[in-house]
Amino acid sequence: MTGRPSYNFFVLILAVFLAAAAPVTFDREVRPILAANCYQCHGPDGESRKGDLRLDVEAEARPVLKEVLARITHADPDERMPPVKSGKKLSATEIATLRRWIEQGAKWEQHWSLKPLRRPVAPKLPSPQADWARNPIDLFIRAKHSEIGVAPSAEADNRTLIRRMTFDLTGLPPMPAEIAAFNKAADADRDQAIVALADRLLASPRYGERWGRHWLDVVKYADTCGYDKDKLRPNAWPYRDYVIRSFNENKPYARFVQEQIAGDTLFPGTADGILGLGFIAAGPWDFIGHVEVSESKIDGRVARHIDRDEMVSNTLNTFTSATIQCARCHDHKFDPYTQKHYYSLQSVFAAVDRANRPYTATPELAKRKAVLTARVADYKKQLAALDAEMKKEGGAAMVALDKKIAALRPKAKLKSKRPEFGYHSLIVKNPRTVKWVQVDLGATRGVKQVVLRACHDEYAGIGGGFGFPVRFKVEGAATADFKSPVMLVDQTQADFPNPNIAPVAFVVDAKVRFLRVTATVLAERKNDYMLALAELEARSATGQNVAAKAKVTSPDSIQAPPRWRRTNLTDGHFPIAVDATAIAALQAAQSERTVLLAKLQTPERKAKRQKLQTDLSNAEAELKKIPAGQMVYAAATQFKTQGNFKPTGGKPREIKVLHRGNILQPRDAVRPGTLPIFAKENFEFNLPANHPETARRAALAQWITRADNPLTWRSIVNRIWLWHFGQGIVETPNDFGRMGLPPSHPELLDWLAVEFRDSGGRFKHLHKLIVTSSTYRQASLGDKNFEKIDANNRTLWRMNRRRLEAEELRDAILATSGALNETPGGPGYYLFVLEKTAHSPHYEYYKFNPADPKSHRRSVYRFIVRSQPDPFMTTLDCADSSQSTPKRDETLTALQALSLLNNKFTLHMAGQFAERIKKESKTLKGQIRRAHQLITGRPPTVKEVASLHAYAQKHGLPNLCRVLFNLSEFTYVD
Secondary structure, eight states, X not given: OOSSOOHHHHXXXXXXXXXHHSOOOIIIIIHXXXXXXXXXXXXXXXXXXXXXXXXXXXXXXXXXXXXXXXXXXXXXXXXXXXXXXXTOOOOHHHHHHHHHHHHTTXXXXXXXXXXXXXXXXXXXXXXXXXXHOSSHHHHHHHHHHHHHTOOOOOBOOHHHHHHHHHHHHHSSOOOHHHHHHHHHHHHHOHHHHHHHHHHHHHHXXXXXXXXXXXXXXXXXXXXXXXXXXXXXXXXXXXXXXXXXXXXHTTOOHHHHHHXXXXXXXXXXXXXXXXXXXXXXXXXXOOHIIIIXXXXXXXXHHHHHXXXXXXXXXXXXXXXXXXXXXXXXXXXXXSSSOOHHHHHHHHHHTXXXXXXXXXXXXXXXXXXXXXXXXXXXXXXXXXXXXXXXXXXXXXXXXXXXXXXXXXHHGXXXXXXXXXOBOOEEOOOBSOTTOOXXXXXXXXXXXXXXXXXXXXXEEOGGGOXXXXXXXXXXXXXEESSTTOSSOEEEEEEOSSOOXXXXXXXXXXXXXXXXXXXXXXXXXXXXXXXXXXXXXXXXXXXXXXXXXXXXXXEEEOSOOOOBTTTBOGGGGGSSOOOOBSOHHHHHHHHHHXXXXXXXXXXXXXXXXXXXXXXXXXXXXXXXXXXXXXXXXXXXXXXXXXXXXXXXXXXXXXXXXXOEEEGGGOTTOEEXXXXXXXXXXXXXXXXXXXXXXXXXXXXXXXXXXXXXTOTTOHHHHHHHHHHHHHHXXXXXXXXXXXXXXXXXXXXSSHHHHXXXXXXXXXXXXXXXXXXXXXXXXXTTTBOOOOOHHHHHHOTTOTTOSSOXXXXXXXXXXXXXXXXXXXXXXXXXXXXXXXXXXXXXXXXXXXXXXXXXXXXXXXXXXXXXXXXXXXXXXXXXXXXXXXOOTXXXXXXXXXXXXXXXXXXXXXXXXXXXXXXXXXXXHHHHOSSHHHHHHHHHHHHHSSOOOHHHHHHHHHHHHHHOHHHHHHHHXXXXXXXEEO
16 A cells, blocks of 8 residues: 555654663663673673673773773674673664663663662642642652552441551451441541551550561571571570560660660660670571581581671661672672672671570669679678688698599599480479489498489580589488488588589498488579489498499489480499599598588588578579579670580681682681772771770661661661552562662652651651551552553552461461460460470470460460471461561462361360350350451341351351351451
8 A cells, every 4th residue: 555654653763763862771771781791701700700891880881881882793703792602692772772871971870779868759749639648658659650540449448447457557356346446436537537546556565566576577586596406595585575575665766776786785784785686696597517516627617607697698688688698609790799898797797606695674673683693792702711711620631631632533534435324304494493313222221322423415515514413412211201311411501513524422321221312403504404413322331332223213304215214323324434443532532521521510600601501592592583684595705605616705706708608718808897888988897906896796787777878778668668568669678789679669768768767767657657648548459450550559559458477367366266365475385395305306286285375375476496387377378487588478278278277276266266256145146246247347247147057057156167267358458
């Protein structure tokens, strides 16, 4: 067909012209071309860089851009770049893009997340778009709607909104009475009712439990260590409670961050300054690599290197959304971070490890603790003076005995390092718990000597003397009940030195059938106490051990054969000495010293000792009542050595850049520093030569919380937005680098960041802005036309519907059933039966009884296991505590429905729910109406009542409650 050119042809020509004239954006158009084709040889990796040319740095690339373009378009294949042998070749379109970019001045944009923070002016919209907005958030959202051709959804109804806000802010369902009160208030003034609802929910202690759980997802909190043995962390929970309390107190975000990195030095004398350091220790930790392997060995060094890597990556991912861990083995391929930056950050944590450390709850308690500690020290000093007085009175005989014992001890050594075990009591938390074990000699026997032999445990380098009592007594009796005991040995008035591998012998003279060893002060194990003995011998006048193979009884014991069991106490197995003569001489000398001391113990001295001992015991007991005695698993430089795991004492390990991340290829040493995001500032911290290790962490904490740090403030408001709407403004919340996704609403992100920062970093201020906005108040109903334009709802033209998270669902079942115990804080409760803790703990979930009322607390307080997570919670997409989880997966599977129907927890709660509604309504139909209202927040229709009534009559009320737990109206929030 001939004639005039078509309209479409002119449109095409115009489009091409406009495209050619449009500014080329570096981040979206140019950088991907250079990264795909040039960075392999001319990028950040110094090892693979060719010709000493970098095209990823503006200062180095700009002077040679025209030459680069010439080489890319060169006719000679030998001169063309990329080389032919690389298999890479730029397309004509890519070459045209580069040419236009250079012609337009080669504007080199700063990456969006590193741009300085400034408060954008909210868009000015015409009416009626502007009328929809209730605050600046809505203006930014509505402007984007207009830009792509969508419109906001209608406002959600009252029931949907109170259910959404209550779950969102507290993680629990609203009760029918609360819904009714909200409906009444909304009829009078809906806007004011929503504001009042937000205020009430934010003031609830349940708020911190909900939002604290979000934070714990990100920082990888759990109550076990992970890795092979997955040992328990019984003192991790104070950090969890600290997080919850910080949200409830509306703590300024800058302080919240600083406490978690350097609270011990920035806020000395405060409990939160120590508790916050649980953040550094929150992630997984290799028990074997630290405790069982020496730091001098390669595996030990690797374990500690990986541990510091976890600290660095968790800190930078959490607070700045920066993936610095990519620079562990090479310079970052896309972001401006080198290996030197990475290892400078490792240097910040070079002196700290994960361990238990004590904390004091309040300044008042700290002062009381100091007074009692001084009092205890004084009593001990007086007791020591009394001992010295008796020793002095003992004269030359005492001096000679002490010298003789000291000389004999080194000769009493093990022939081999083989372990010797025996009797082991159950562990307790109080060292003054009385523990005893006794033997039956079978008949009345003459006993001239009692010998106690300590255990030798080779595990993790524990060694000899394990579990030997600090204070004890040995008694004899004619009957097993010890109604008329005879004191044979009394070592209860002073601490007995641990004998290590040497036997402890006492000269006695008694005719008894039963012998009992009673420990009045127990040996410390880790942070608990117990009694252990390898062998108890009772020797006759002829030297025969009349206790050999004797029957052993005790109120409790650990039975873990062949290592630990009662019968081991009299089995004749114990550490064998090299020099039997030396051992016999040592036993005789110790017995002689005991007899001499008894002669020197006058009635006056005995009374004085008893008075001092009573005062000491009372002071120590009062001291132990102070919560400051609690421990928190946190970053520490001082702690008790455990096998090969030893504290640094605050002396930082030397950190060097590792070639390709290989521990065997160290390069230059580094100084502590951070990311190079401020162009005119040195990334290394300006610290004096002899600075304390705390100064390093303080410098990092203060750098992160700088008011002009663009990463910090953008990162946290993006997380808050994500946890409200189910998606972040940036969809990669832990990666604000070039491999992450750009923000859907960059101006809104910056406005929120500045607003949050300038309002003091108060979470509740931002929550209230969000939940009272028109954006948040939208219904979640779809629109076919808008779904074609924005299927993923990135512009929030409707509210996102979501399924309840695992903890929300479990807590909602507890609350609806009337079983929820809202007691806050404290050690985590078990949803399993704990077995075989001596080596690798077993967490047996199938053995647990869900009727246990201790487990009916909120799910944030449960004991979380890394290697064996709760199967029910995992099925419901609970976060993996070994990974940072800023956004949880949301799946829909048949297994979830089956779990909600048949898991023994829901079966039990269905019974509880049925009992509740029976008490609250007398008729079956009344019970059904009440149950439905509790589950969905609305009364059932006539048709629903009829259907549910028929089901309940056939299958029973508990089975009906199981069905209700599976309703979408219960498991989803619109």
